[in-house]
Amino acid sequence: MKILTQHFDTKHNTAPFSQIKMEDYQPAFIENIAAAKAEIDVIVNNPAAATFENTIVALDFSGNELDRLSSIFFNLNSAETSDEMQKIAQDVSPLLTEFSNDITLNEDLFKRVKAVYDQKDSLTLTTEQATLLDKKFKGFSRNGALLSEEKKLKLREIDTQLAKLKLTFGENVLAETNNYQLHITNEADLKGLPEGTIEAAKSLAKSKELEGWIFTLDFPSYIPFVTYADNRELRKEMAIAAGKKAFQNNVFDNQEITLKIAKLRFERANLLGYTTHSHFVLEERMAQNPDKVKSFLNDLLAKAKPASQREFAELTAFANDLDGIDHLEKWDGAYYSEKLKQKLFNLDDEKLKPYFQLENVLNGAFTVANKLFGLTFTEIFDIDKYHEEVTTYEVKDEFGEFVAIFYADFFPRKGKRNGAWMTSFKSQYIKDGKNERPHISNVCNFTKPTETKPSLLTFNEVTTLFHEFGHGLHGMLANTTYPSLSGTSVYWDFVELPSQVMENWCYEPEALALFAKHYETGEIIPQEYVEKIKESASFQEGMATLRQISFGLLDMAFHSNNPTEITNIKAFEKTAFEGTTLYPDVAENCMSVSFSHIFAGGYSSGYYSYKWAEVLDADAFAYFQEKGIFNKEVAKKFKDNVLSKGGTELPMELYKRFRGQEPKPDALLKRAGLI
16 A cells, blocks of 8 residues: 555656555545545644645645546546445545535635635736645635535535446446447358458457357447448447447436436535536636526537538438438438548548558657657557556657656457546646656557557548647646646636647648658658548538537536436437537437436536637637648747646637637638638
8 A cells, every 4th residue: 555655756756556455545545535624734733824835836736646646546446446445436536526615615625725715906916826825725616615504514425425326327428338248150240341350350259159150239349340230230229339328228227326326416506606507607708607508519510500401401312322221310410421422522431541550640749749749759668558558758848958768558348438638646836946747548449459560540640649649738748837727727618629630630741741650661642632621520510510519508508507306318408409410319319318428427518618628629720721831920829828828828818829819710611611
């Protein structure tokens, strides 16, 4: 246990994964919580008057070892979990919630914070210090410090319940993903599928000591299947299986949990004096309130809907001409879209994949970061990793100074949740004159190499890698004093700007030439393919935009209204989707119960932020295009005003300092072909 309750005596203070035993976690949490409580007691019992340093700064740096332990444990619970780990998560989550409430509901601590806050106008604080003071005060006032004792107890109760429910929600989705497999023994059923997908399915069957081929709901297996399999019945089976995760009235059913989460969030918001959960959340976002979010989404909907209906009619006519299908179902969408895309652009993923070997794409991201920000990434082998598939890099700047540690974890495994994300094992901050550098991780689920082929990415996976790497840069280039304002600790509708802006380089010939090389011949991707990638970038953008808007509106339906009236989740969801549906409803399916972003992750009342950040990213990239996509001056402005600044100032102020003006939606609408 000792290993988890002290400073790590390792290179760059990296996590000593190989030395951690499962039984170490729980005692370490208990010890680190006690140590963090002792640090809080020191602040509270300080006989000196409350000052910015002895109260606000001391509070921000308290619990450092606990933060470190939490990041290690919960990162592994997402990327390398087990039944034992999930059990520990269920046990320690309430302890952490209780500790967090012990701080925000500590009256004596709040008095000291408030004493400093009340004299903020007479203190000479830097912008970062003023932001920290404001954040600390709101951290208390927005979390119950002004409530009566009785209401404080109620708040604690709600928070403990929510922490457990969110964990269970995620565990149920993972269990349902792992519990399904499509076992094919007739080779004719593989017709249409890419060679690499078939090979991966064969190898999975072999690993389970079965004949034939196995397909799962993990994205690298599921997406190619529903996109390419000619067998419509099997596509239907796969699509329905994916859509009914946690909606099967079994032990992993999330219907009741989803409702409980929505109702508890509403109750919590009311308790704190807010109309709904969305009103509470959006007070600390660029969007500010639910009305602004809904009007933003509905404005986009008005522009995207005509285009999406046109695209859907075109797709339906195409499917009818090709196969006599007169009405499209959800399991037809990806399949016929891919066929239509091939017809229009003579471009499919299978043609592109040989040019996108995973290692080359990752090196491409590194090269882009080098050209823009002067960073170099060197693979190192002398630090611990939590799984043999993880690769580790030392990141340095143009002067050879150490910037960050970067972990890359790219393949699906049983203990790893679906999707792609960026996280950190250690935050950046400055203490006692030393700039503590961050340890950043990108986790994805790409197709594994096989006996005959390296890992080859679809173009969508290429943009995913660049997206998560953009979040990674936000973490790596962090340069703030206080840990709670560092890196990606920014307003939620600003956090997607660095990630989404990075995707733009994937469409630029100048950038593609750096890494899109055929894995066998080394030939650079042909110019005609590059032009087609650019041309096809806005293919069915109306439908894609409609889909994102529908998720944002579903999120707002749950969180910007009173959810106590909801009795049937499926019926509620259908109503929320009414203005955005193109395909017929599938009775067996319900999206809400596996909508992990908003019910297990941190996106509740924040799903709109993907589109919000697209407005920012299109506007930001237009600036790069104007000056040159590798223009050092624009890159420096982006690094100095966005990537390094974390949450030290209001996002709009940072953005305007980079761009010289507020963002306009025109660049996005133009890029999406909607104007």
